[in-house]
Amino acid sequence: xxxxxxxxxxxxxxxxxxxxxxxxxxxxxxxxxxxxxxxxxxxxxxxxxxxxxxxxxxxxxxxxxxxxxxxxxxxxxxxxxxxxxxxxxxxxxxxxxxxxxxxxxxxxxxxxxxxxxxxxxxxxxxxxxxxxxxxxxxxxxxxxxxxxxxxxxxxxxxxxxxxxxxxxxxxxxxxxxxxxxxxxxxxxxxxxxxxxxxxxxxxxxxxxxxxxxxxxxxxxxxxxxxxxxxxxxxxxxxxxxxxxxxxxxx
Ligand SMILES: [Zn+2]
Numbered sequence: 488x489x490x491x492x493x494x495x496x497x498x499x500x501x502x503x504x505x506x507x508x509x510x511x512x513x514x515x516x517x518x519x520x521x522x523x524x525x526x527x528x529x530x531x532x533x534x535x536x537x538x539x540x541x542x543x544x545x546x547x548x549x550x551x552x553x554x555x556x557x558x559x560x561x562x563x564x565x566x567x568x569x570x571x572x573x574x575x576x577x578x579x580x581x582x583x584x585x586x587x588x589x590x591x592x593x594x595x596x597x598x599x600x601x602x603x604x605x606x607x608x609x610x611x612x613x614x615x616x617x618x619x620x621x622x623x624x625x626x627x628x629x630x631x632x633x634x635x636x637x638x639x640x641x642x643x644x645x646x647x648x649x650x651x652x653x654x655x656x657x658x659x660x661x662x663x664x665x666x667x668x669x670x671x672x673x674x675x676x677x678x679x680x681x682x683x684x685x686x687x688x689x690x691x692x693x694x695x696x697x698x699x700x701x702x703x704x705x706x707x708x709x710x711x712x713x714x715x716x717x718x719x720x721x722x723x724x725x726x727x728x729x730x731x732x733x734x735x736x737x
Contacts, residue, residue, distance in 0.1 A: 499534030503542035506532060507551065511562070522552065522560040570658030578662055588659065588666050593711055595656055596640060600691070600707050601700040602647035611646035612696055618642045619692050626681050633668040639688055640667075646695065673717045676726045680717055687713065 506528070510516035522528065525543070529536045543560055546552045550565035578584050603611070618639040625631040640663075644656045656663070674680050687710045694703035720726075 499532070499538035500542045500545075502532045502534055503528070503539055504546070507546065507562075516562050518562050518564040520562045521558070522562065524559060567654055567657045567660075570654070571660050574659050575661045578659075579665075584662070585666055585669055588662050589711065589715070591659070592640075592663065592666070593708065595652055596644060597704050597707055599644040599647035599649065599652050599656070600695065600703045602649055602652075603643055604695050604698050604700040604703040606648045607646040607695055611642070614642045615639070615646065615692050615695065619688055622688050623685055626685060629668065629671040629674060632674075633664065633671040636671065636684070636688075637664050637667045639691075643691070643695065670714055670718070673721050676721050677717055678727050683713055683717075 507516065507522075516522075522543075523531070525536055525539050529539045532539070543552060543554060547554055548569075550563060550569050553561045553563050555561060578588065581587065607615075618635065621635040622632070622639055625635045637660075641656065641660075645653055647653075674684075687706070690706045691703065691710060694706050
């Protein structure tokens with residue numbers, strides 16, 4: 488009896504989800520639209536009102552709808568922070584997640600930078616230029632420097648103007664920041680990395696501004712590769728000579 492009721496409940500729940508999903512995909516419901524009243528929705532889907540209410544409440548957690556007193560249920564454009572929480576929970580438990588996220592960064596960013604080299608506007612160039620200046624200013628501060636680095640890459644992805652790539656990138660913000668911070672920690676070990684960091688981002692910027700997708704892709708891959716190399720060297724215990732800023736091995 489209990490099991491049957493539970494089954495009906497979850498089926499009803501799925502019906503409400505499917506109702507919304509199908510209409511959103513078809514474009515007959517858009518952000519800002521009001522849903523038909525709860526009672527009508529329940530009748531139309533053949534499920535009870537409590538189930539409709541429960542499903543709508545779950546959808547508010549996902550940011551898909553908003554329930555307003557005396558107004559009804561309004562369709563929203565979901566906030567990517569929901570996805571950010573999801574990705575953080577889903578990915579951060581694996582031991583090698585920093586390596587794993589790097590592979591995803593390469594996939595997303597290399598495509599985004601090609602698009603950016605073709606589509607970036609003058610406004611994007613200005614934003615990138617400011618982000619680059621911020622990298623230079625914060626080079627001695629691991630925390631602010633990690634954020635500046637992340638912001639530069641985020642601005643670059645945004646300049647590619649691909650909504651899906653932007654959402655994928657934004658929804659991994661927490662993990663990406665972590666990835667940037669961990670790379671910045673290597674600066675404590677390799678002071679020679681400072682020049683590399685500044686020069687590399689400048690090269691990336693130049694390739695976008697001169698609209699060379701192929702070169703932009705290559706420079707960015709090189710940026711990731713050198714970063715990996717520093718990580719590998721740190722892992723095997725190499726380091727620069729301290730205090731004089733000169734690398735031990737050129
Ligand atoms: Zn970078």
